[in-house]
Amino acid sequence: MFEKIERETSNNERAEKALICARRVGFRYSAEGEWILKNFSFELSAGEIMAVLGPNGRGKTTLLKLLIGLVKPVEGSIRCGGRLSYVPQVSTPAFDYKVLDMVVMGRAAEIGLFAVPGARDYKYAEEALLRLGIADLAQRNYSRLSGGQRQLVLIARALVSAPCGLVLDEPTSALDFKNQDLILRTLRQLAEQGLSIVMTTHAPNHALHVASRILILEQKTEYLYGPPSEVMTHEELHRLYGLELKKLTFEHHGQELQSVVPIFS
Amino acid sequence: MKKRCLEYTGIFCCLFFSLLAAFSVGRYIIPFKEVCGILISYIAPVEPYWTDIQYRVVTLIRIPRVLGAGLAGATLAMAGAALQGILKNPLVSPQVIGVSTGAAFGGVLAILLFESSLATMGLAYAGGLLSLIAVWVLCNRGRGASPLSLVLGGIIINAFFTALISLIEYVADPYDKLPAIVVWLMGSFASLSYDKLFRSAPPLLLAGTLLWMLRFRINVLSLGSEEAQSLGIDVTRTRWLVMAVVAMVASATVAMAGVVGWIGLVVPHITRMFVGNDHKRLIPLSCFLGGMYTILVDTLARTLVEVEIPMGVLTALVGTPLFAFLMYRLMKDER
Amino acid sequence: MYLNKQKFMGKTIVLSALIGISLFAGFAFAADSVVFGDQYGREVKLDKPAQRIVTVPIPAASMVMALDGTDQHLVGMNPSAKRALLEGILGKFFPSSANINSDIVMGEGFAPNVETLLTLAPDIVFQWGDRGDDIVKPIEAAKLNLALLKYGTQEDLETWIGMFGAALGKTKRADKILDWHRSERAQLEKAVAAIPQDKRPKIVYLYRYGDSIQIGGQNSYFDYFIKMVGGVNPAENSPSESQINEEQLLTWDPDIILLNGFQSALAPDDVYANANLAGIKAIKNRHVYKMPLGGYRWDPPNQESPLMWKWLAMLAHPDTFNWDLRSDIVEAYRFLYNQEPTQEDIDGILRLPMNATAANYSKFTQSK
DSSP states (O other), rough: OOOHHHHHHHHHHHHHSSSSEEEEEOSSSSTTTSSEEEEEEEEEEETOOOEEEEEEEHHHHHHHHHHHTOOSSEEEEESSSOOEEEEEEOOSSSOOHHHOOOGGGGGGGOOOOOOOHHHHHHHHHHHHHTTTTOOGGGTTTTSSSSHHHHHHHHHHHHTTTOOOOEEEESSTTTHHHHHHHHHHHHHHHHHHHHOOEEEEOSSSHHHHHSSSSSEEEEETTOEEEEEEESSHHHHHHHHHHTTTEEEEEEEEETTTEEEEEEEOO | OHHHHHHHHHHHHHHHHHHHHHHHHHOOOOOOHHHHHHHHHSOEEEEEEEOHHHIIIIIIIHHHHHHHHHHHHHHHHHHHHHHHTTTOTTTTGGGGGGHHHOOOHHHHHHHHHHHOOOHHHHHHHHHHHHHHHHHHTTTTTTTOOOHHHHHHHHHHHHHHHHHHHHHHHHHSTTTHHHHHHHHHHHOOTOOOHHHHHHHHHOOOOOHHHHHTHHHHHHHHHOHHHHHHTTTTHHHHHHHHHHHHHHHHHHHHHHHHHHHOHHHHHHHHHHHHHHOSSSSHHHHHHHHHHHHHHHHHHHHHHSSSSSSSSOOOHHHHHHHHHHHHHHHHHHHHHHO | OOSSOTTHHHHHHHHHHHHHHIIIIIIITTTTOOOEOTSSSSSSEEEESOOOEEEOOHHHHHHHHHTTTTSSEEEEEOOOHHHHHHHHHHHHGGGGGGGGGSSBBBBTOOOOOOHHHHHHHHEEEESSSOOGGTTHHHHHHHHHHHHEEEEEEEHHHHHHHHHHHHHHTHHHHHHHHHHHHHHHHHHHHHHHHHHGGGGGOOOEEEESSSSSSEEOOBBBHHHHHHHHHOOBTTTTBBBBBOOOHHHHHHOOOOSSEEEOOOSTTOOOOHHHTTTGGGGEEEEEEEOEEEBBBBSSSSSSSOOHHHHHHHHHHHOOOOTTOOHHOOOOHHHHHHHSEEEEHHHHHHHHHHHHHHHTTSSGGGGGGGOE
């Protein structure tokens, strides 16, 4: 009894500090439709990274849409201490733009229907590029960039609207190791600067590497939420990915590192 | 900034000289000196040294026609660029969304039923509006606005009105109405009077201004529905706004000169090859190039031979080789 | 597009048709059976002269009536032909022609409505032969007697007259009409040959005037009759029925402008009112004329064409030619239609209200 009260108190404290706070959220597209997400809660403080894991078609994208406000929860609530910016997956655009033009589009919400970005908007865009260390790409064509550079440009675009957090859709997929590292490092730096970050990923290693909170979307309306040490157990990962895997802990330059290795049949 | 200034000065010079050239040539030979005199007499008093006929040819026939062609070409090119942007598809032109065909049907119906250019213009607008509404209804009464649904809706409406046009051609008196319908469907600025110009100019100028103002939004929309939406803009409403403006251009140009194809596809592409895809620059430059291109083509249409060459034929004949050449160059660069 | 047809085949076919008629009519068949060749090498055989005729081509309807001298044997015609007929004098001459079926085509073109054709049970159907197989095959498939026509020249017109005469069993009457056409033409051509080139006026025929201006050009019947009456067609090298602009008309600066009879509301005043065209000689001198409408519109080749040649020749060369066209019309109509046109009828044919204010037109008005 006593224990339970204590736990609730600590939860409330966490919730108060949290930048993003989801409470018993449920969502379905129509009144008779199936619940896509139900009864899930989490909170995320400034400077924290949450990785969302789960098989395809389990509502990861819907969750991201809920977070950036493209759809509204049917049940429960999502409270947010500021603006969340969305970073889409890297794709080849229909039209090729200069990087600076691409980034300045992040200001669209602030720029009127019939207006074009002004000097101030371009200044924000340049600052965002500078912040990610890619100011030299400003005049390059977006489609001529590498996957990692493109992802950085998209992150920069999300940053120009001065958000309190970023929501990223599989930011490391389709990137080679070096670029994966580049993006994860960048996300970590941004978190250190105080941004809350939510990212979906299919790579448990990436989650282990950067995330302080993990949200695993399981069957239908079940979910698992907590710090990696609690949530990313061997059993849980086995269940999630449906194959044998090994969780390794090893030392590298005096640092204890964790890695999940799938055992392919 | 200085570079841009120079660029726009260059463009204005080109525009000025193409206008001057277009005013100066025609089937009725008028010496250049006389043309200049007549034009100057608009702004300063000049002792007339030209004949009445020369004066009337320049002021009553050439000026409205050239200005009308320029205006139609400029707005069609902008509309094409905008539509390509919002539909994320460089292969669409204002014809694709069915509005031109709807407007053409209206005009053809008017030729069949009445014998007045006012009725032709009126019904062309009505047909354009009707087809836009039809596309809108097809797209779940405007709630859907994905490029796919818009293009598909447009294709359906296009096919429907094409069939109706064929039906009218079928029932039109082969000696009286049919020749007029055939000529009208091929597009021509030959009958452009001040009356027609003044009736078409306000919607075209309004549409052009709106497209110019929307140029940044078109950039954002070209990223695709989800991405644009996540950047905080109302994708559906903005897309329909652009659609409506494009529809206005398509109907107004059809009402003015019949079906003038190709400009909305070719000119934006040629412009892209010069300035890239950024609609902030693409739209204004398409406007200038579209205007100049159409003035050039129309000048050829009315001067090359005794008879008028249909605009639809010439825009394609002049446009495709130019287009092919530029594409060839571009492909070579890419390798 | 519709009127400039090739001239080849012309005379050989007339000849072979005539030979065919005389040969077969002479001995191969019973006395009243009919055989003739059409303009596309078909041989048409009828047991007896056609009692029920359907004409799909527009000008053919009134020609059949003229050849027949009555409307009794025409059972189906093009809706456009019927409009011209009711608008013109034939509707008055033959009031019962208003009841002739005009549902024989789909819509208004030339695609046959076979079901109506079968209901009408025609002895023969006349159809265009130069507009593709699609409008011919269905009639063939219905096993109806079919003769194909070619359009454009005076030779073609004369062939038609021979064919219609043969089909109706009235070859003598056809020959009479042909003689009239040929003698009027020969007379006119002889007189015109004497006119020096510099005395020949520039005549432009406007096939359409309105939102577009279209002209009668190369190889058209319009070009043919302009030259025949001693005029010069400045548009002779341009494809017929193509569009021109007002500047081109100013450049040609024609002495005479002819307005087509197809656009019924179009009047010379529409041209006079166009400020863009002011300064053209034809407009300054009020030489803009609306083409008359008799048994058929006088623009395309038709049974009344000699009257049109005279009308135009009198306008082109007012000092050289002077006939009493009004009595010529009366005489021709007596022969062609067995009818007596009133003075008001003739005013209507010559479009007198529209042309009344035109120069040189007083010679066509009633003598008071």
